[in-house]
Amino acid sequence: MKRTAVNPWNWSLKLGYNQAEIIEGQTRQLIVAGQIAVDENGAPQHAGDMRAQIALALDNLEAVLKGAGMDLSNVIKLGVYATDVDEALKNFDLMGMRFGPVQNAPPMTLLGVTRLAIPGLLFEIEATAAA
Template sequence: MERTDIGPRYFGGKLGYNHAVLLAGPQRWLVVSGHEARDAEGAIAHPGDVCGQLRLTFQRLDETLREADFALRDIVQLRLFTTDIAAVTAHYDVVTDVLDAAGCRPASLLAEVAALSDPGMLVEIEALAAR
């Protein structure tokens, strides 16, 4: 697969996102539904803690990707939904650190919504991966 990053944007020296990602010849695609910060019993973890929820949500996303023989670096599109965009943008280094460590350079969206499926959720992340 050949990949071309288009219009990269950096935050604090780390890639925040690309305006677009051009792929030529991907063999496999994985469409990943919204993930959230749930503990082993299925309850929302880290109530009121956007950093904790971001970290655990990325961990859960990574687990799903690995189950399908993908990795975070294979994500080409990422959508982050939050009920508190000010809190997420204030701690966006959590996102850029995870993406940087994984070599992940997605096209992405960050949007504030009125509510998510569980009142304790501050963040939900969905993704599209390709190899």
């Protein structure tokens, strides 16, 4: 799979994402449902702690990717939902710590929402991956 970043401006790179990517030569695509801060039984974790919820949601995303024989380097698009965008952005260094080592800055959309499906959850991340 060949990826070519499309960035008419550089400002998004400072935030850890490309404006767009051209994906060529993929053979498999994975659509990952929103991953949240729940344990293996689906019980919400880390009430009121945005940072811990982001970390666990990323752990869960990585687990789903691994189950498909992929990792964060295969992610080609992210959708992020947060009940407090400012608080999420304060903790986005966690995104950089996960995606930076695999040198991936997939296009991303961050939306503020009034609540998520499960009360008490603050952060949700969905992904599209390709190999």
